[in-house]
Amino acid sequence: MRTVATLSGSHGTMAGCSWSQAVHAENATYWPLSARLPLGALPTAVPCARLYTRVVLGEWGLAAMADRAELIVSELVTNSVRASADEDGRPRYGDAGLPVVQLRLASDHARVLVEVWDGVPVPPAPRLAAPDEQGGRGLALVAALSDRWDWTTVPGWPGKVVCAELRSR
Ligand SMILES: Nc1ncnc2c1ncn2[C@@H]1O[C@H](COP(=O)(O)OP(=O)(O)OP(=O)(O)O)[C@@H](O)[C@H]1O
Ligand SMILES: [Mg+2]
Numbered sequence: 001m002r003t004v005a006t007l008s009g010s011h012g013t014m015a016g017c018s019w020s021q022a023v024h025a026e027n028a029t030y031w032p033l034s035a036r037l038p039l040g041a042l043p044t045a046v047p048c049a050r051l052y053t054r055v056v057l058g059e060w061g062l063a064a065m066a067d068r069a070e071l072i073v074s075e076l077v078t079n080s081v082r083a084s085a086d087e088d089g090r091p092r093y094g095d096a097g098l099p100v101v102q103l104r105l106a107s108d109h110a111r112v113l114v115e116v117w118d119g120v121p122v123p124p125a126p127r128l129a130a131p132d133e134q135g136g137r138g139l140a141l142v143a144a145l146s147d148r149w150d151w152t153t154v155p156g157w158p159g160k161v162v163c164a165e166l167r168s169r
Contacts, residue, residue: 031106031113033060039077041084041091041099041118049077049103056105057112065112065166068145069105072114072164075138077101079162080118094119112166114146119159124151 035056039045053073057066084099086092091099102117126143129136142149146164153160 031108033105033107033109035105037103039101039103041081041101043081045081045101046074046077049073052103053105053114057107060107060109062107062109062112062168065168068166069112069114072142072145072166073103073116075142076114076116076162076164077103079124079138080116080120083120083122084118110168111147114164114166115161116163117154117157117159117161119157121159123160124162 035052037049037052039048050070050073053070054063054066057063057069080101082089084091084101093099099119102115104113104115104117106113106115124139126139127136129140139149142164145166147167149162149164151160151162
C-alpha cells in the first residue's frame with residue numbers, strides 16, 4: 001500500500017517561485033512527482049513535515065537526498081509556524097480557525113523542490129547572525145544545503161511560499 005499520494009504535475013493554485021513557476025508553465029511534466037501536506041501551524045507540524053519528507057523521498061527512490069531535504073523542510077516549516085504565532089508563541093487564530101502551513105515536495109527524479117507556504121504577508125529576512133546570537137541561521141542553512149532558494153507571493157492566496165531546490169551531489 002502506498003502511504004502518500006503522488007500527484008501528476010498538478011500544482012493546484014499554489015504557485016511556486018519564479019524559476020519553478022517558469023519550468024512548470026513550460027511543461028507540466030517537468031516535475032512529474034508531487035506530494036502535498038497541509039499542517040496546522042503548531043510546533044508538532046515540524047516533526048510531521050520531516051517524517052513526511054523522508055517517507056516521500058524514499059518512495060521516490062531519492063533517499064540519498066532525504067537528510068538535506070529534511071533539514072531544509074525543518075527550517076522552513078519552523079519559520080512558517082513561528083511567523084503564524086503571536087509573541088507568546090500561540091497560533092494566531094483567524095476567521096478560518098487555526099492557521100495552516102502547507103508543505104509541497106516535487107521532483108523530476110533527479111532534483112527535489114521543497115515549497116513551504118504560510119498565510120503571513122511578511123517575507124523571510126535572511127541575515128548574518130552575530131557569533132553570540134542563538135538564532136538567525138536557519139535561512140543560511142537552507143542556502144548552504146540547497147542549490148537555490150527563493151520566496152514569492154502566490155496570486156489569489158494570502159501570504160507567500162518559500163522554495164528551495166536540491167540537486168543530487
Ligand atoms: N516564513 C516566514 N515568515 C515571516 N518571516 C520569516 C519567515 N521565515 C523567516 N522569516 C524572518 O527571517 C528571519 C531569519 O530567519 P532564519 O530562519 O534565518 O532565522 P531565525 O528563524 O530567526 O532563527 P533560527 O532559524 O536560527 O532559529 C526570521 O527571524 C524572521 O524574521
Ligand atoms: Mg528559522
